[in-house]
Amino acid sequence: xxxxxxxxxxxxxxxxxxxxxxxxxxxxxxxxxxxxxxxxxxxxxxxxxxxxxxxxxxxxxxxxxxxxxxxxxxxxxxxxxxxxxxxxxxxxxxxxxxxxxxxxxxxxxxxxxxxxxxxxxxxxxxxxxxxxxxxxxxxxxxxxxxxxxxxxxxxxxxxxxxxxxxxxxxxxxxxxxxxxxxxxxxxxxxxxxxxxxxxxxxxxxxxxxxxxxxxxxxxxxxxxxxxxxxxxxxxxxxxxxxxxxxxxxxxxxxxxxxxxxxxxxxxxxxxxxxxxxxxxxxxxxxxxxxxxxxxxxxxxxxxxxxxxxxxxxxxxxxxxxxxxxxxxxxxxxxxxxxxxxxxxxxxxxxxxxxxxxxxxxxxxxxxxxxxxxxxxxxxxxxxxxxxxxxxxxxxxxxxxxxxxxxxxxxxxxxxxxxxxxxxxxxxxxxxxxxxxxxxxxxxxxxxxxxxxxxxxxxxxxxxxxxxxxxxxxxxxxxxxxxxxxxxxxxxxxxxxxxxxxxxxxxxxxxx
Amino acid sequence: xxxxxxxxxxxxxxxxxxxxxxxxxxxxxxxxxxxxxxxxxxxxxxxxxxxxxxxxxxxxxxxxxxxxxxxxxxxxxxxxxxxxxxxxxxxxxxxxxxxxxxxxxxxxxxxxxxxxxxxxxxxxxxxxxxxxxxxxxxxxxxxxxxxxxxxxxxxxxxxxxxxxxxxxxxxxxxxxx
Numbered sequence: 001x002x003x004x005x006x007x008x009x010x011x012x013x014x015x016x017x018x019x020x021x022x023x024x025x026x027x028x029x030x031x032x033x034x035x036x037x038x039x040x041x042x043x044x045x046x047x048x049x050x051x052x053x054x055x056x057x058x059x060x061x062x063x064x065x066x067x068x069x070x071x072x073x074x075x076x077x078x079x080x081x082x083x084x085x086x087x088x089x090x091x092x093x094x095x096x097x098x099x100x101x102x103x104x105x106x107x108x109x110x111x112x113x114x115x116x117x118x119x120x121x122x123x124x125x126x127x128x129x130x131x132x133x134x135x136x137x138x139x140x141x142x143x144x145x146x147x148x149x150x151x152x153x154x155x156x157x158x159x160x161x162x163x164x165x166x167x168x169x170x171x172x173x174x175x176x177x178x179x180x181x182x183x184x185x186x187x188x189x190x191x192x193x194x195x196x197x198x199x200x201x202x203x204x205x206x207x208x209x210x211x212x213x214x215x216x217x218x219x220x221x222x223x224x225x226x227x228x229x230x231x232x233x234x235x236x237x238x239x240x241x242x243x244x245x246x247x248x249x250x251x252x253x254x255x256x257x258x259x260x261x262x263x264x265x266x267x268x269x270x271x272x273x274x275x276x277x278x279x280x281x282x283x284x285x286x287x288x289x290x291x292x293x294x295x296x297x298x299x300x301x302x303x304x305x306x307x308x309x310x311x312x313x314x315x316x317x318x319x320x321x322x323x324x325x326x327x328x329x330x331x332x333x334x335x336x337x338x339x340x341x342x343x344x345x346x347x348x349x350x351x352x353x354x355x356x357x358x359x360x361x362x363x364x365x366x367x368x369x370x371x372x373x374x375x376x377x378x379x380x381x382x383x384x385x386x387x388x389x390x391x392x393x394x395x396x397x398x399x400x401x402x403x404x405x406x407x408x409x410x411x412x413x414x415x416x417x418x419x420x421x422x423x424x425x426x427x428x429x430x431x432x433x434x435x436x437x438x439x440x441x442x443x444x445x446x447x448x449x450x451x452x453x454x455x456x457x458x459x460x461x462x463x464x465x466x467x468x469x470x471x472x473x474x475x476x477x478x479x480x481x482x483x484x485x486x487x488x489x490x491x492x493x494x495x496x497x498x499x500x501x502x503x504x505x506x507x508x509x510x511x
Numbered sequence: 512x513x514x515x516x517x518x519x520x521x522x523x524x525x526x527x528x529x530x531x532x533x534x535x536x537x538x539x540x541x542x543x544x545x546x547x548x549x550x551x552x553x554x555x556x557x558x559x560x561x562x563x564x565x566x567x568x569x570x571x572x573x574x575x576x577x578x579x580x581x582x583x584x585x586x587x588x589x590x591x592x593x594x595x596x597x598x599x600x601x602x603x604x605x606x607x608x609x610x611x612x613x614x615x616x617x618x619x620x621x622x623x624x625x626x627x628x629x630x631x632x633x634x635x636x637x638x639x640x641x642x643x644x645x646x647x648x649x650x651x652x653x654x655x656x657x658x659x660x661x662x663x664x665x666x667x668x669x670x671x672x673x674x675x676x677x678x679x680x681x682x683x684x685x686x687x688x
Binding site: 390 | 549
């Protein structure tokens with residue numbers, strides 16, 4: 001009840017005409033940028049950060065909520081119409097969705113993706129509303145040792161569960177930690193790794209790092225390997241679904257939601273695993289197995305719902321503990337910090353108004369997305385044929401604008417270029433991007449907690465282990481590292497991912 | 512995604528005819544080691560205060576030495592035939608060799624922007640950036656590119672000034688904008 005009251009207050013704050021306008025602008029901008037080929041939601045949010053520079057935090061967050069869901073919606077449009085997923089979590093959508101489009105059912109694929117995303121996003125956000133305050137209540141009690149342990153766990157999870165190679169994950173993480181060192185030491189005020197450059201002593205602006213790695217790095221990488229042939233784009237009409245499509249979609253939507261949310265909330269492997277699991281589950285449950293691989297609507301409905309539910313789920317660790325587990329939520333956190341808001345367990349209590357307005361805006365943004373965008377799908381699809389030189393020049397233009405607008409220093413554009421080249425290198429050598437961003441954001445926070453914990457214990461290492469929660473968290477971290485190694489020794493054959501979602505699954509379907 | 516890539520290392524190890532290693536990875540390993548070594552060196556120049564049991568050096572030491580170790584591990588992995596798979600994408604065609612000229616042109620355009628932005632101002636510099644980048648990427652409609660770029664940069668200048676209250680550098684456009 002308590003949560004619902006707070007949410008109602010948040011809705012009241014978010015529903016002023018002016019704020020609704022920001023939500024609409026956010027949804028439209030997010031979809032616009034998200035539909036553009038080569039731009040995923042993380043890059044969409046990163047590129048659009050500067051648009052919110054002059055806004056109040058509340059309004060900025062309302063816009064972000066719209067941009068966030070808009071960017072994700074745009075991504076599924078690209079997957080279905082181009083068969084080229086912008087990010088790994090849309091792979092499953094691309095498989096079935098594009099087959100449907102080729103059979104002339106693009107409108108139905110788009111509709112089931114959009115409605116499924118709406119349902120999953122709404123249920124997911126409501127679950128966040130109920131979960132996050134409870135978690136935050138625990139989180140406020142968390143001392144420096146446990147908080148340090150949780151950050152270690154978050155890094156271990158992000159680095160070793162995502163991506164193909166642990167070595168590359170750790171290389172990326174430690175690159176990020178190195179970038180996180182740059183600037184004044186938080187305790188003694190001495191500049192570290194700043195090459196006597198006063199502009200570097202002020203710490204790296206996370207917005208510049210994110211825009212450089214995501215946007216410029218991607219643009220340079222594509223420029224080096226630009227496909228010279230035009231892509232084949234499937235025309236769409238108005239998205240709609242027949243009675244049969246509804247009947248086949250609603251269960252996958254709910255099941256996908258049930259699978260996706262826990263994966264986002266527990267930080268266990270981003271959106272890839274749940275979308276994959278949802279796809280496998282739908283194929284297993286389907287009575288028309290032969291349709292899978294040839295455009296089964298369940299194969300779009302389930303994974304799209306799972307994708308959005310896990311995206312909503314990532315707000316639980318983000319709001320309750322200030323820990324981002326996806327690239328997009330990392331960029332959102334960067335946006336929070338640029339408003340001087342400290343990520344961490346105190347967020348829900350210190351910035352309660354802001355958090356509840358954000359949660360309310362997520363619901364509003366999600367609904368607006370459906371109302372505004374479903375009729376506009378054919379229009380968005382036109383964006384796919386934008387000439388590539390203009391598209392990537394535009395990304396360069398807006399990335400530079402974003403880096404420059406914050407402080408109006410040419411040096412910041414230089415830093416953008418440096419991080420763009422780092423991003424290029426990472427794509428060339430298959431280094432995952434997320435661990436680096438996590439390292440940059442959480443590294444300084446981690447050091448603060450570490451030094452806090454040891455200052456309390458007078459430098460004794462036991463200061464890191466004197467909370468039982470910390471011990472539990474370390475135990476989980478060790479399990480995460482050791483289990484796959486043991487499994488590989490015991491069973492050399494590939495083991496499919498196992499889903500802890502069964503119980504929640506039933507629970508939700510019965511509601 | 513992850514299921515297909517899991518065991519990349521062992522397969523191509525015995526194939527002697529094709530290049531068994533990705534030599535460029537040694538460069539990455541060297542870079543990692545150099546960054547790590549410099550981080551350690553930089554930490555030695557810091558002074559540790561009193562009453563600060565950890566001090567500003569511990570994190571750089573740990574991070575720097577781990578970077579060196581990761582560099583060495585990458586060398587080992589490369590020797591054993593590990594090959595990275597470049598990132599796929601909607602407009603990416605990895606069957607062609609990398610087009611370094613285009614990348615160099617884009618970097619040049621950005622460097623030009625960095626050097627001139629204070630002098631020319633965003634409205635002009637941004638327009639040139641767009642047109643220059645479009646040219647680098649193969650567009651040959653220069654006049655149109657310049658017009659599109661100028662419209663975008665002037666519009667974004669006014670958008671930031673009017674909408675967000677942030678006056679971007681006017682440069683030589685001062686008084687006109």
